[in-house]
Amino acid sequence: MDKKALQRKRMWQYFIDAAVDIIEEDGLEALTIRKVADLAGYTSSTAYNYFDDLSHMKFFAALKFTKPYIDDIPNYIHKQESNLKQWLGLWECFLKHSFQDPHIYYMVFIEDLGGTAKDLFKKYYAMYPEELVDVPGELKNILQEESFSKRSADFLSSSVSEGYLIEGDLEDLTEITHMIYVGALVHYLNHRRSWTKDEAISYVYSEVKNVVMRYVAPDKREAFQ
Structure with a gap:
């Protein structure tokens, strides 16, 4: 430089x-x-x-305040589990930190920035590359992706090869689960639901899991549950 x-x-x-x-x-x-x-x-x-x-x-x-979430990710990724269960683990981790600091995560993932955030993510991690040092290799590029839905779809690509999901379903699955999160976070921030933090987390996680079950291949549902 x-x-x-x-x-x-x-x-x-x-x-x-x-x-x-x-x-x-x-x-x-x-x-x-x-x-x-x-x-x-x-x-x-x-x-x-x-x-x-x-x-x-x-x-x-605000991205500075997501460092605890980034550091916590390895605790929720267990290589012996299916890709789909790892994805749910990532949701569990994300929700824990997201509802702990809702204004921060709203700013990073929902707030209007006047355009794409893709270059902003890349610029941030170019300035602070050390924040991704302990992140599993396969997640580094995903965490720099601006689209929450595309983050999910990129990670879930292995679930297709494992036979749990159909590639053509990924877009619908990730968009629906993303909108569940967005709606819940906005309601939580605006006090439109009388949720505690734990209740909000439980609601989103349960709904995400219910949605994904609709897309799991019938012969894989028992293994996924």
Whole structure:
């Protein structure tokens, strides 16, 4: 990395570190470009040289708070199990962390960013490659995919070769389960359901499992349960 690129990376990280401090102190909703710039010791106009808008800054800062989820993934992946059961394990891990910090996960996976998040994921992990060091190799590219549904479909491709699913069903399966999660998280955040955190997690996990059972090949259902 040349000096100019290194300096840009350092400046970018100064702003992200300041944004993280503000979120930890006052919450994601309190984040503004001006507050971040002031804390980092620069002007707002300087900050805009590194971030297109506030939503992008929030996205990058929020991703910092998903590190516990990334670190926890290996605890839910058991190689001796079928790919489909591993996928449910990933759901269990994701839901645990997602409903622990719902505003963070809403920002990363649901909030309007004014366009695609694909390049934002790639940029973040290019800046912080160490955050993926302990992630199983087959998951590294998947975690940089912006589409939640495509993340699931990419991971579930092995379930097709294992005979559990039909490739043509993957899009429907992953879209339906994704929308179950989105709906539940939005309802949880807006207090439209009187769920505790554990009740919300249980609801989504149960519904995801019910949906996937409809797509599992009949001769594999007993092994999957």
